[in-house]
Amino acid sequence: MRKLIILGLIAATAMPGAAMAQSRGEVRDSARELRQEQRELRDARRYGDRRDVREQRRDVREARRELREDWRDYRRSHRDVYRAGNWNAPFRYNRWEAGARLRPAYYSSRYYISDPYRYRLPRPGNNMRWVRHYNDVLLVNVRTGRVIQVHRGFFW
Structure with a gap:
């Protein structure tokens, strides 16, 4: 599951293209995936799993940054609501x-x-x-x- 998420993130950043605002549902799904990654990181730290915790932290930090950018894009594209x-x-x-x-x-x-x-x-x-x-x-x-x-x- 984690590898698929990372692969998806790499594919999304590597693909050139016009920046498109995501729908509210897509942004909500991204937030849900981020929470799942944070839970996995917390469990890895709690149970002493020595998988590369630094790499997981970096992934979660990047996912948080992307989520903030997604919400910014959503708010910009829906100015009638947030004006x-x-x-x-x-x-x-x-x-x-x-x-x-x-x-x-x-x-x-x-x-x-x-x-x-x-x-x-x-x-x-x-x-x-x-x-x-x-x-x-x-x-x-x-x-x-x-x-x-x-x-x-x-x-x-």
Whole structure:
């Protein structure tokens, strides 16, 4: 299995051609393969298997880099979803940190992200909402106004 993955990576880098953005499913499959390689590396270290761990680490590092590039390409090719655009708000930009308390105007229903799955955001818990603040995404507890999580520069 590992040899097939390495062979596939070599073939993909050796083949000249125009750079094409992958589909979301293909990128997700690449991420799944990367997680499998990371598990194999962790098992090799855990059980003292002296196979060339350095080479495996290098392969995993390269696969991570390729996965980041694939997601960048996907986001570039789907600009309609991830566009920054001219997004105006009735307040100025603030650099929010987790734990900060927001006024209700900052997290009103007007700024909710109605479909977080479209943006690959995890499902918000009870009384929590994903809120867009300029190009950042905040996970806010709507009962208390506290910021739980921040993704800066999400919409670029």
